[in-house]
Amino acid sequence: MADTPAPARSAGPGASRPAASARSGGPEAAAPRAGGQRRHASRPTMKDVAARAGVGLKTVSRVVNEEAGVSTDTERRVQEAITALGFRRNDSARVLRKGSTASVGLILEDLADPFYAPLSRAVEEVARAHGALLINGSSAEDPARERELALALCARRVDGLVIVPASEDHRYLAPEIAAGIATVFVDRPPGHIKADMVLSESFDGARSGVAHLIAHGHRRIGFIGDQPRIHTARERLRGYRAAMAEAGLPVADSWVALGGTEPDRVRADAARMLEGQGGGEPVTAFFSGNNRVTVTLVRVLAAPERRGRAALVGFDDFELADLLSPPVTVVAQNPADLGRSAAQLLFRRLAGADDEPRTVCRPTRLIARGSGEIPPPR
Amino acid sequence: MADTPAPARSAGPGASRPAASARSGGPEAAAPRAGGQRRHASRPTMKDVAARAGVGLKTVSRVVNEEAGVSTDTERRVQEAITALGFRRNDSARVLRKGSTASVGLILEDLADPFYAPLSRAVEEVARAHGALLINGSSAEDPARERELALALCARRVDGLVIVPASEDHRYLAPEIAAGIATVFVDRPPGHIKADMVLSESFDGARSGVAHLIAHGHRRIGFIGDQPRIHTARERLRGYRAAMAEAGLPVADSWVALGGTEPDRVRADAARMLEGQGGGEPVTAFFSGNNRVTVTLVRVLAAPERRGRAALVGFDDFELADLLSPPVTVVAQNPADLGRSAAQLLFRRLAGADDEPRTVCRPTRLIARGSGEIPPPR
DNA sequence: CTGAAAGCGCTAACAA
DNA sequence: TTGTTAGCGCTTTCAG
Numbered sequence: 105m106a107d108t109p110a111p112a113r114s115a116g117p118g119a120s121r122p123a124a125s126a127r128s129g130g131p132e133a134a135a136p137r138a139g140g141q142r143r144h145a146s147r148p149t150m151k152d153v154a155a156r157a158g159v160g161l162k163t164v165s166r167v168v169n170e171e172a173g174v175s176t177d178t179e180r181r182v183q184e185a186i187t188a189l190g191f192r193r194n195d196s197a198r199v200l201r202k203g204s205t206a207s208v209g210l211i212l213e214d215l216a217d218p219f220y221a222p223l224s225r226a227v228e229e230v231a232r233a234h235g236a237l238l239i240n241g242s243s244a245e246d247p248a249r250e251r252e253l254a255l256a257l258c259a260r261r262v263d264g265l266v267i268v269p270a271s272e273d274h275r276y277l278a279p280e281i282a283a284g285i286a287t288v289f290v291d292r293p294p295g296h297i298k299a300d301m302v303l304s305e306s307f308d309g310a311r312s313g314v315a316h317l318i319a320h321g322h323r324r325i326g327f328i329g330d331q332p333r334i335h336t337a338r339e340r341l342r343g344y345r346a347a348m349a350e351a352g353l354p355v356a357d358s359w360v361a362l363g364g365t366e367p368d369r370v371r372a373d374a375a376r377m378l379e380g381q382g383g384g385e386p387v388t389a390f391f392s393g394n395n396r397v398t399v400t401l402v403r404v405l406a407a408p409e410r411r412g413r414a415a416l417v418g419f420d421d422f423e424l425a426d427l428l429s430p431p432v433t434v435v436a437q438n439p440a441d442l443g444r445s446a447a448q449l450l451f452r453r454l455a456g457a458d459d460e461p462r463t464v465c466r467p468t469r470l471i472a473r474g475s476g477e478i479p480p481p482r
Numbered sequence: 483m484a485d486t487p488a489p490a491r492s493a494g495p496g497a498s499r500p501a502a503s504a505r506s507g508g509p510e511a512a513a514p515r516a517g518g519q520r521r522h523a524s525r526p527t528m529k530d531v532a533a534r535a536g537v538g539l540k541t542v543s544r545v546v547n548e549e550a551g552v553s554t555d556t557e558r559r560v561q562e563a564i565t566a567l568g569f570r571r572n573d574s575a576r577v578l579r580k581g582s583t584a585s586v587g588l589i590l591e592d593l594a595d596p597f598y599a600p601l602s603r604a605v606e607e608v609a610r611a612h613g614a615l616l617i618n619g620s621s622a623e624d625p626a627r628e629r630e631l632a633l634a635l636c637a638r639r640v641d642g643l644v645i646v647p648a649s650e651d652h653r654y655l656a657p658e659i660a661a662g663i664a665t666v667f668v669d670r671p672p673g674h675i676k677a678d679m680v681l682s683e684s685f686d687g688a689r690s691g692v693a694h695l696i697a698h699g700h701r702r703i704g705f706i707g708d709q710p711r712i713h714t715a716r717e718r719l720r721g722y723r724a725a726m727a728e729a730g731l732p733v734a735d736s737w738v739a740l741g742g743t744e745p746d747r748v749r750a751d752a753a754r755m756l757e758g759q760g761g762g763e764p765v766t767a768f769f770s771g772n773n774r775v776t777v778t779l780v781r782v783l784a785a786p787e788r789r790g791r792a793a794l795v796g797f798d799d800f801e802l803a804d805l806l807s808p809p810v811t812v813v814a815q816n817p818a819d820l821g822r823s824a825a826q827l828l829f830r831r832l833a834g835a836d837d838e839p840r841t842v843c844r845p846t847r848l849i850a851r852g853s854g855e856i857p858p859p860r
Numbered sequence: 861c862t863g864a865a866a867g868c869g870c871t872a873a874c875a876a
Numbered sequence: 877t878t879g880t881t882a883g884c885g886c887t888t889t890c891a892g
Binding site: 146147190192193194195196197199200205207214215216217218221222224225228232237238239240241242253255256257258259260261278279280282283284399402403406422423424427428429440 | 524525568570572573574575577583585594595596599600603610615616617618620631634635636639656657658660661777780781784800801802806807818
């Protein structure tokens, strides 16, 4: 990350900025500054506005908060002072007094992952509908980072938290929840703590996806999934095993690979399974545990020498899946819906609901497009 | 399991907060609550911790902030009280006193857009490296919403702001910037205000992309871009016109369509251009203004009856572009790099730089993959 | 090494 | 309709 912004073509000439407005009556406050932006200029407060408008502090507060009971004339004078001074209410002070921040936090694995981005956006929309701001952070699948982020958000007194767990133990949140920070888990369940959660039916989804491959004649199916400490990875593997067992098919150890979603790892495991290394016979189909894995498998299977040689069903839908050749059959979740549901559960708590923690399960949907219907060779 | 505090009906609404002094010697930590999460439970303060540990307030502050000059024994006692009470520092109060929030805001069009998601993630990483939190909001390309978000963030006293403009006039930010909120614009320039900005070379990129099509024999090329009020849309159109003009090619009005990125709009415009409706002759190639448009065009051109009938070069790279048939030729930007550069510029200001506003331009890269090298019919 | 007192800028509760 | 007085929970200052 050492790359500094390039040698910049400078923008034009002297950006003279008008001097900051005067502070209560005094001389034109802030000293002139360079074209750049100055830091830490002092900001006018309600007190300054009050002085300038010749009214009391509380009157300014009333105007700023649009409370009733201010004469139109007074209001106008206050508004003028606000504009002249460039006043903006300091919400930190307000929060300190009122106790609520009108903001919620969201912690997930990676904001840039195409699965999580819509989830995040959905949470944002619900928050916005409730007049709250969203603060979000990426845990990068690191439990320590999740914890650090969550506690930082708690220190900022967000009203609530939506978390896609990276950690397996959320007892660290107990005091926070006890102190009133509503918390909802999404995509994966929390560890050692009870709270609302929204999950997709990973087990059922994976089972139906694998059953689909079996129905198309496959008997040797590889499973490539995410790290085993991730709940959804385990559940999907469980679904895979269930489908195989239900069909009376054995599962060779070498057909199952859980690990990071780095393309190299996935590629290596896939190659191994296709060659039949590690004990079992070569697989004729893959079930992949999430969209990152699927995308890499698509690349593996697109290589000329492997073209159409193995079937593929992936967990998670993804953009353009239908335009690949073959188009990719998937078990689709609805990430935006997950986010929306989680946020709704959160705001329900914030509205005062204090019944037992709920678990919402969202169904998955098998979308057959082609890659999952390729028959086994011979 | 130290789970959720035992089931028991909550203290109920209006559970009045005990006087601080009364709390100190009181019962162990938090009161029992219902299975659900209770709202607005009172949180212990430093004062409570001090009382419990039998030390002064400032000593607790020292421990919490890891300041030097506290005996190990005192520190231990304070830590115990902190744990027992479930204390967490209230950052609102801290901010009020210190003036800085260690947080920055990011406003962009849509967090879920595959172009902006990595940009956001990059800003987050830089912020994190500087110990700051990221608060972000989607403007949904609505100027009013951008403004509302930006001002809300200012009220929260973020240290700085990174903005992908939706608005064309940013004078509303002048008082904020004057008051010390560093601001950097990215992807598009600000309106009527001077500030740091990071842009991709839209004009050059589009020109080279269109020139590429011309070099492959095309003379009738359609341009489908984003709304004309978006700076990059205009710049890319300008690049298109420049390339055409440089090749001595005329541009029929019907070959240019700017508008929203909704698939229906794009599809309709594309169909019109392919049929030669609206005056000009049918186009043999498309240049698309951004990744949303490109994806729709890919769909249009993937229809059996149009298979390979028109060439395509798109602005912005996107995942799997290389696996489509034909693979899609693009003018690639680097969104993560844009975000990183913008954030670096921001933290440079926060570190005190107050020189002239800078403009950083990032180059684009033409990636030929196939769709842009299809020759015109005949 | 430790603590008491004075605010940070705002809102709540009361006067006037 | 308006203003005054207390804090919110923390950090700063300065004195023990």
